[in-house]
Amino acid sequence: MTKQDKNIGDSEIAYAKINLALHVRKRLSNGYHDIETVFAFLDCGDLLSVKSAEGITLSVIGPFSSGLSDTDNLILQAAHLLASKAKKPRGVHIVLDKHLPIASGIGGGSADAAAALRLLNRFWGIGLTIPELAQLSIPLGADVPACVISQTCRGQGIGQDLEPVDSGALEKYFALLVNPLVPVSTASVFRGWDGIDRGGLQGTTPMEIALSGRNDLQSSAESLAPIISEILLRLNETNVVISRMSGSGATCFGLYESLEEAQAASDIMSTSSERIWTMIGKLK
Known part of the structure; x- marks a missing residue:
């Protein structure tokens, strides 16, 4: 897989993430770690699509769909989080076409949740900016804000103190x-x-x-x-x-x-x- 279609209409790429460097500085009392890293992103990854439906539901297909839940999934958490911001969120059915291996250090679930936020923000016409979506995503996990941005950035703290940099x-x-x-x-x-x-x-x-x-x-x-x-x-x-x-x-x-x-x-x-x-x- 070398290239995917650009995000159009009712679909969105969950871009694969790499850490160009990852320096761990100390353990924190809350169980996390203080790190310094540079996130970079490929132009390919998983693919999410959405259509109108009753409620908020998810289907998982693709090469790495096995073992992934369609009810207990970070994508659904992201969708419900964003729905709380929407004045009149429509029901949606989300399809995740899973091409990235699970638990593999390249974004995975974080990238999927981030793509869901970008996709539903557009589908529901909420109009949040990417920085606003990144801020909203903080409770979803350490890597999710960077994956929302999906552009080269430096990360500090637990990875959520982000500074976009020129790639x-x-x-x-x-x-x-x-x-x-x-x-x-x-x-x-x-x-x-x-x-x-x-x-x-x-x-x-x-x-x-x-x-x-x-x-x-x-x-x-x-x-x-x-x-x-x-x-x-x-x-x-x-x-x-x-x-x-x-x-x-x-x-x-x-x-x-x-x-x-x-x-x-x-x-x-x-x-x-x-x-x-x-x-x-x-x-x-």
Whole structure:
């Protein structure tokens, strides 16, 4: 999957998210962690569509629909949250076409909830701005506000203190996502962080930060899914500009200067194991 149609009418892309760098600074008393990160987004991901119906309901289809609830889902929480803002919300039936692996560190449920907010804001004619939607989404989860914005931004605190930044040179790169189809628990990965503060982000542009940065959760994630280290080794054998694990894993990414290079790397990764999922997208 390399490209999806732009959002039109009654559909919306839930853009895949990557963390160009993710520095964990300290544990917080509320169970969260103080982090510094740079979020970037591909031009592809899951796809949501909506039509008028009775009540607010959800159907889940697609390659990764198995095991996802159509009644206990962050998309429905987002829809009801936004409905409370609408003067006369219409009943809707939402369809999630699930193309991103579950519990994979690339947005997933957060991106789906964010896309639902953007889609229903338009469908219901509520007229909230993207910053207003991002603020509204805070109770839904740490990554949801960034996924609402779906543009390159720096994140601090638990990831919700956001500063949009010029993506600049990022937009010329193609991102290859590689996942071993092993779900990794975000909570477990954060619990396994070694507690060492290795310092904040360095650099000014997103690429400078990415090249000098790291993912402080990688070691913990590798202890749960050792194949992550194998994926990164294989990515580094391709013509990659930078490779890294995204979020809490297990998805890793490589950035490439051309679609051809990204596709060649994808072919190599896919033939290395039957249990490998890949997706290519252009950075937004």
